[in-house]
Amino acid sequence: MTFQEYTSSVHNFEECMKCTICTAYCPVVPVNPDYPGPKQAGPDGERLRLSDPLFFNRALKYCLNCKRCEVVCPSGVKVGDLIQEARLRFDNSKPKLRDRILASTDFMGSMARPFAPIVNAVTGMGIAKAVMDGVLAVDKHRTFPKYSSSSFEKWLRKQESKQGSYPRQVAYFHGCYVEYNNPQQGKDLVKVLNALGVGVQLLEGEKCCGVAAISNRLEKQACKNAQANLEAIGKAVAQGLTVVNLSSSCTFAIRDEYPSILKLDNSAVKDSVVLATRYIWQLLESGTVELRFKKDLKPLRVVYHTPCHLQKLGWSMFSKELLKLIPNIELIPLEQNCCGIAGTYGFKKENYETSMAIGEKLFEQIRKANPDIVATDCETCRWQIEMGTGYPVRHPVSLFADALEDPLA
Amino acid sequence: MRFDTIIIGGGLAGLTAGIRLQEEGRRTAIVSSGQSALHFFSGSFESLKDCPEAEELFDRAGVRLHNLPGSRRLLPGGAFREAVLSLGDVSLLPGEGPIGKKALIVSFNGYHDFFPELLAGALEKDGTPSIQGIVEMEELAALRKSPTEMRSVNIARVLDKCPDKFVQKVKELLADGVDTVILPQVFGLDGDEVPRAISEGLAPLKVIFVGTLPPSVPGIRTQNMLRRRYERLGGTFIIGDSVVSGAVHEGIVSSVASHNLDTYRLFADNFILCSGSFFSKGLHSSPTAIEEPVFGLDVEFPEDRSLWYEADFFEPQPYMGIGVKADKDLHPSIGGEKVTNLYVAGAILGASKDGKYGTGAGKAIKSALAAANKILSL
């Protein structure tokens, strides 16, 4: 044994220096006094919980899982992961029916789609909202995202041979949102990638990434989905494919939360799973492809919001750099603030006020900037910003797709 | 991605260098692993009496600095120190004599990061009697609900919204003969307008702001204002990522790799390393060695680890003086070979021995400006 090997802690929470910076940046602390704050909930609490599980505090459920604490921590402590893990390990209460429903994004989607117009109408109706509010504790101010009656997967399958004809290929983890709620966003990505000479393939047996299941303490479900996804991704990677995704939260879950919270080994595929924006940027940077934008693009004033999980991934520069390439665009990056929705968190009745109060700082910046459109990479941020400000919100790739010359033209 | 200069570390040194370079039209990026030591900033740039270049640069970022030769400042433990270049809301006091006829020290119920009793004892010795007052506001009550969140930053968030009400509450606490009000630095997270408004609101009483346990409100404000200025100048500020290694060939750094960007590398013509000292992980210590973890730069340290520290906590600690070896142009070396497009600045250089009381904020500014100016002169 050389003594030098024995120097630093692998127990990440022990690297906490008690500097309390995390608390200063936690979006929940200023608006919800019942939340113990990230330092106490995370590294301090972990030490206490290891000494006596009774130290577990149910109020940890108020954590948004935005990971801002991790981004600002000068010691690299995974404060957010510690909190989510503690909830999985120590909270023995059964997740509520409401939480199960909210977490089951793919189940809900596949059930709802055949009846999309009806479901959309019903979930939008006053009575149904009152029932959800009263019985399920889904806040009545929330409208469920609309379900699309067409499937992205079916659409892409139909053009398998066309996609196969491109010289480069990627696999696309399209996620529940594109599949059930917004197939158009997936089509936008396909348009951009095709324009770059890249064909898009589906993953075999893709499931919901599980991020909602994790935050609703449905560990088994999350692990099941994660294992299926790792298998599907593994097959694509074995064929030499990069796996791209548009949603920062799905990408973050697959890359970082699978190993850190679900304890699943993703090391074989991790580096091959990237956000589409990064993939596109790297392709453009390689100088092997060229882009043609529409000639008559009108001036567009865009504010860009960095979703918390993208901030954590550290890749927002790719989205911003891509947007800057669009001719006639005026890009205003917003100061990073949490929008407050955090996936299913903001849908819960007990969190509604907290959620909107957290978002207010961001909403105000947007109102002040008065843009034509808001760009962001996360679908739940999108719902929250649309609800909080009334401004239209789109994915940077969709804006990019709009600006590209029509391939047939 | 390619930049003119990549700066590793987004604290005082990194931001100062970044702003300087961006102001001259250079394309730069700052990679910062988390927030910096500015969050524990006392508000005073130790060892720096004046520095017109920095004062102007900070002024353009909206950060007002001041100093008065021969003046003193009051620290939270009750000690007086000679004033140095400081933020606007660090109160400069006359060099000698009592600070007032009678002082009112204001705090809040349930707030334990400010120490009126310690201040009162010290002021008494200095010839200023004092009384203590508690400001109660319903807006603050919610903070007390959590046993850990009655902190300076959270109080500032509340009081920044209602400074007038706070002033009114302080006035209600005044007693006969009070000419001085001592307040904790819990004002102005977004700018120093609030502390200024409070000083004005309480005039003609003299208002003295005194620091608190970290996180420091003036420090966070300074960090954010400098970062905003840097971003507005077009700088790319990447937070929450750590540079893990650099490609060095024949004394030239070509690119760096980071934790989040894994295989994607960042390229630049010049690099500035201001990743801080031990706390910020700019230096790494094991039982047998002290190393610079990104490039493996040469560090001078005694082999016997018992020479790293003094047994008396209050003596200057030798480890704080340990840093990366650099030449007069701030170039470090690897195995004795100079790295010609890399500069080191800030706490990674080690605190200077003469700055016995200094956190090295002055040194951070000076070395950062020197590195930036050197790059600009090339």
Added chain:
Amino acid sequence: MNEFDVIVIGGGITGAGTARDCALRGLKVLLVERFDMSTGATGRNHGLLHSGARYAVTDRESAAECIAENKILRKIAPHCIDPTGGLFLTLPDDDLNYQGTFVEACKGAGIDAEIIDPREALAMEPSANREMIGAVKVPDASVDPFRLCASNLLDAKLHGATILLYTEVTGFIMEGSRVLGVKTLNHKTGEEGSYYAKITVNAAGIWGMSVMEKAGITVGMFPSKGALLIFAHRVNRMVLNRCRKPANADILVPGGTVSIIGTTSTRVPLEECNNPQVTPDEVNLLIGEGVKLSPTLAETRILRAFAGVRPLVSSDNDPSGRSISRGAVCLDHASRDGMEGLVTITGGKLTTYRLMAEMATDMVCRKLGMHVRCQTAWTPLPGAEGHSFKETADTIWRTPANKPEEPDIYGDALVCECENISVGELEAAIKHLGAGSLVDLRRRTRMGMGTCQGELCGCRAARILAREGLGDKALSDLRSFMAERWKGIYPIAWGDALREAEYTQWVYKHVLGI
């Protein structure tokens, strides 16, 4: 006012236990302690409640005492004890044949020792070395010595005893060959005092040697230094031991939020007892041996190093003191040295403190011609169920289990965030346990014993003391508290400990200006 039945010298666990036993038997008791409670070996050990297994092979008598006391303390002081259980691991370096001898000896001493499958042991204790080739389960436990000592003193006080802390015995009041009492000096006020009693009990641990010299009596002691390391979190669930003859660094005890590895055994000069130092070699040895028990220790942050001095009674020329009996010694100086009115109780262990107190009190009673039965084997301590003071004790020693449901918005505010110590607990310790300084508060509440080692809580608590009227001393008290914390940190000042130390320097010297 100044007359007592018995004077006890020493506020460690032995003195506290003796004072309590005497008070419970109706004696009028004075306890004098030159510093604070638990400043000597009581506060400087593993916090291990021995099952006796460690001594079963080498020191059968101690082993039997340990298991009997272990069972008693679980009943009378459950608030001080964490019934973790313990494992004796046979590692590849150790002789597996020893296991049989060991288990036999345990059984002979009445210790419930059970050989279990190494895989089962690993399931019970995941941090244990996977390479173990044998495991024996024993009823070891962990004990909070600070709380145990305070509980004894508190109960003594509740039964009429007078406790004088920071009061040093400067000499004996003697008449011929009889001790009539003690002369004292109060270190806080500078006041001198004289106190009289029929019997004086020396329970001053290793310092008893110099105390007795003041009466012209020589007690041959063997100051045996033991060094220990505290790890920053609770690494193991159960006490881990090596199944071999007792040696260095072969016990890892989980206590509260931390784990402690120890010890060493080195004879030190008496002068060093006041301030035992841990050397770099000892640190290296403790880590090197510790990782054999639990490999994860190699990757765990170290909080501090400390050492205590065992008050062993010399017997032969054993240079390390490992083979000296850990059994208790009670000396009647009338029969031994011809000095009436003086008794020494020493040797022994934390685990057997109650028995030692009983032995000493029995001797006191015998000398006073009293026949009162000892009650401490079944009478609960304050903080345990069934004691009238339990509710108040719960305000000093809060746990998640005894915490009141109703929140107390001012009292619940945390001062020490690492160890979860609130304003209310500190106030209760000041009020009920006579804490007058930060170090006192630390010994009574664990404040400042966590990850940041007083960096956040030191100044906060100083202010709370100042609020209680300790104004002017608050600053110097804070300085000595931080200095005392640093003494345990610098022997292990690298990695995260050095990072924390640097941060603490910034905060105290540059931000707070202390």
